[in-house]
Amino acid sequence: MDLNNVTVEMRPRSEWEAVDFGARMVRRDAAAIYRIWFAITLPLLLLSVAVVIFTPYGTLALFLYWWFEPLADGPILRIISRRLFGEDADVRSALRATPRLLLRNLIFLLPPYRFHMARSTAMPVTQLEGLRGDARRARAKVLNIRISNYGMGVTLAYHHLVLALYLGVFLIIFALIPTAYQDSLGMDWLNIPLQSSDRWAVLMSLCIFYVAQSALQPWFVGAGFGLYINCRTQLEAWDIEVAFRRLVQRRAAGVVAGLAIACLLPLAMLPDNAVAQGDVETPMPAREDSGFVGYWNDDDARSAVNAALANDALRQYQETEVWKPINAKDDEVNASRSSSNAFQNALIGIGKFFSYLIEFGLWILLAALLCLIFVTRGRWLPYIGFGLPKPQKTRRIVLSGGEVTAESLPADIPGEVARLWRANQTRDALSLLYRGSVFRAVAKYGVRLPESATEGLCLAAVTDQADSEQSDYFARVVKAWILCAYGFRNPDESTVLSMCTEWPKHFGGPQ
Amino acid sequence: MLLDTTLNIGTPEGVELKLPAAGLAPRSLAWLIDALIKYVTIFVVMIVLSLFGKVGGGLTMVILFIALWFYNVLFEVFNNGATPGKRALGLRVMNTNGTPVDWSGSLIRNLIRFVDVLPGCYAFGCMSVLLSKNFQRLGDLAAGTFVVHDPGKRPLPKPNDAQPVPLLLPLTLAEQHAIVSFGERASMLNRERSEELAAILSPVFADLDAERLRGHASWLAGSGRSA
Structure with missing residues (x-):
């Protein structure tokens, strides 16, 4: 195990995410995984088929196949885990390792373990950590507390999905049986998964079950492995180890x-x-x-950008196919040739008449509608705002703290600001100074402010209207407020007090 | 490119969103829960309505129609992309461009569900989820939607209370993340393991142990820097 060469994104995932991640790993290495799957299970299938054909114990063969089917999980697990760490696990070496893995995983063929509800998560502990006896059991316990519930969920989903695919294959074949035979042959066919114990029916069942299982078994193993890897990533912080190793390498x-x-x-x-x-x-x-x-200096940057832009990956070519009208004259010739007899001509004439009527009829309808709208203007014009008294425009000032009204401000704003400042309520003081200034500026210059205008918007709006001296003063107020509000920095006392004394010059006395 | 299950979406602001796509196991379990809810409800409603003769029969048909065709659509549109089953498994439906699923997307993916069901027990949908890039079934592919893991609010990690130690070394963002994450998770690792992790960094940092690294993490996370 060498975390330097890990080929997947390591991060702590949620458990279901880990299950899907395992599935993704299986899909990446599907070629190797399926080779080993078929190498091991095809002989098993052939053996079972032989039992069905040559002995009277057909149903026993189904059981035989089902009981020994976990044998393939070990080698699949070996490939997934090797590929995770960037090792090349080819099929030959996997096959060579198979007997040893079969021996190790024999435990899962023992009756109490064959019905293990979370086999997919239990197997990695046994196989990959190489522990035996009590040590294995203790280690499995640590991991199982965390993941065996999800392992059971995976098992539940897996069994249902195998069943769904198994029945699905039956139904697809049923759909392909010609209707004439569906009554007799079709019913026989649909009875296979239900009850039939004929030899050929058992054979069909076995083969179709094998197809369904081939689609899902590697996925099942991968899901359990994903849970196991994620559990260890969380417990042992593998993602951090990978990042640290990269840091050291980079340095x-x-x-x-x-x-x-x-x-x-x-x-x-x-x-x-x-x-x-x-x-x-x-x-x-x-x-x-x-x-x-x-x-980077400019030239470096420019040449790098040009080099990047020259890359073909940034160019997009698209080939589209469109229908174009072929020569219109040819069309007419074709039309007249095909409609040679008089009756057809008459029919076409009637059709043309109706088409003109409908074409112009729609225009007439449109004109009538427009007339109607115009004639009834007296009724609907008031509803869209014409002819009604215009609503009084009241300039509401809504800053992010709430609406600013004349009532919410004290009569003597600079005096109140100075009082608050001396009482050490600096934030309130600057807030009042800011709100007061905005309020008075709006009243004085008729500035329009959008709702919840930010400080920057207020400043820009006031600067547009006021002369330079006033906007300069306003800018100082806004700056002091911003520094206090977001930067938690207070201006000097002298600055604030001088702003208070300047206030009446710009915004007039108490109101 | 390291293997992952996320669908990565770049926003105009230069932020990369990583949405972890949800695959076969959680989705089929979510379907199982939804099916239970749906059919138990229908069963109860049918029993009650069967007391009302022909009117009840008519109402049953209407309710059956709505439950079978619109159960998923209504939940997906009004419940943040999640039917009760999906919510139980921490899943939700999204458009593949990262926006919440809307009426058209949800309608399309649930109408095409009837192709996924073919030939009668979701075999097509199952194969499509196994094989498609973002674990999409055919309805998802048609509607441009997919299912993501959305476990909701996770508990915040325990704050790192180590005394901050300044770290004067230029580090990339990912490396800073790793160190901060070490600080948060160190309490969950055993002692030997955290020392082992710290030892990996010893070629770069002089005399580093786990405690000092936690200090660096605390400093990187921003504590101990005056305003």
Whole structure:
């Protein structure tokens, strides 16, 4: 196990996510997994088929197949786990390891374990950690507390899905039986999964069950393995280990690259610049690698951008097919030739008449509708705002703290601000100063503010209307408020008090 | 490119959303729960309505129609993309561009459910989920939707209470994340394991142990820096 070469994204997942992640791992390595699956289960299937054909114990063969089917799980698990750590687990080595794995997993063929409800999560502990006896049991207990419930969920889903696919194959074949035979042959066919114990029926059942299971068994093993890996990732922080190892690697690479630059720099300073124009591209990745991105000069950046844009991956070509009318004259010739007799011509004439009527009829209807709308304007015009008294415009000022009204502000704003400031309620003081200024500015300049206007919007709106001195004062107020509100920094006392004394000059006395 | 189950969506703001797609096992269990709810309800309603003669029969047909065709659609549109079964398994339906599923998406995916059911027990849907990229069944592929894991609010990790130790080394965001995450999870690891993890970093940091690394994590997470 070498976490340096891990081929999947390691992160702590939720348990169901881990199940799906296991399925994804199986799909990536499906080719190798299915080779080993067929290598092991096909002989088992053939053996069972032989039992059905040559002995009278047909149903026993079904049982035989079902009992020994977990044998393939071990080698599949081996491939998934090897591929997880980037090891190349080819089918030959998997086959060579198979007898040993079969022996180790023999426990799952013992009667008490064959009915293990969470076999998919129990098997990795047994097989991959190589423990035996009490040690295995103790270790399994630690992991099972966390994942065996989900393992049971996977088993439940797996058995239902195998059943669904098994019946699905029967139904597909039934749908393909011609209707004439469906009464006799079809009913026989549908009886197979239900009750038939004929030899050929058992054979069919066995083969179709095998097809259904082939689709799902690797998935089932992968789901359990996903749960197991996720549990260990959480318990042992594998994701952190992977990140730490990468950090160390990156630092090591950075040091090497740094040395390389140090060696190359004197060469780059040669007068003919020969080396610098060559393939010396080390400085850029080195800079990036050392964590200091942001020292690109313009030329470097431009050439990098151009190189990236020249890449074909950024170009999109699309081929589309459209229908175009072929020559209209040809059409008419064809039409007249085909409708040679007079009766057809008459019918076409009637059709054309109706088409004109309907075409113009629609225009007439539209015109009538427009007339109707125009004639009845007296009725509907008032509803869309014409001819009604215009509503009084009241300038509501809603800042993010709530609505600012004349009643919510004290009469003597600068006096109140100064009082609050001295009482050490600095935040309230600056808030009042800001709200008061906005309120008075709106009254004085007729500024329009959107609802919940931000400080920046207020400032921009006031600056538009007020002269430079006033907008400068307003800007100072806003800045003091922003610093206090979001930066938790108070201005000097003198600044605040001077703003208070300046206030009447800009916004008038008490109101 | 490391293997993962997420569907990655880049927003114009340069944020990458990673939506973990949900596959066969949780989805089929969610379906099982929904089926139980649906059919038990229908059964009870039918028993009650059978007392009302022909009117009851008519009402039964209407309710059957709504329950069979619109159970999923209504829950998905009005309940944040989750039927009760999906909610129980922590799943929800989303469009593949990361937006919540709407009427058209939900209607399409649930109408095409009747193709997924073919040939009678979801065999087509099952194979489609096994084989498609984001675990989509045929209805999902047609509607441009998929099912994501949405476990809701997770409990916050225990805050790292170690004394902050400044870390003066340029680190990438992922590396900072790893160290901060170490600080949060160190209490859940056993002692040997945390020392082992810290030892991995010893070529880069001078005299580092787990406690000091937790301190660095605490500093990186922002505690101990004055305003």
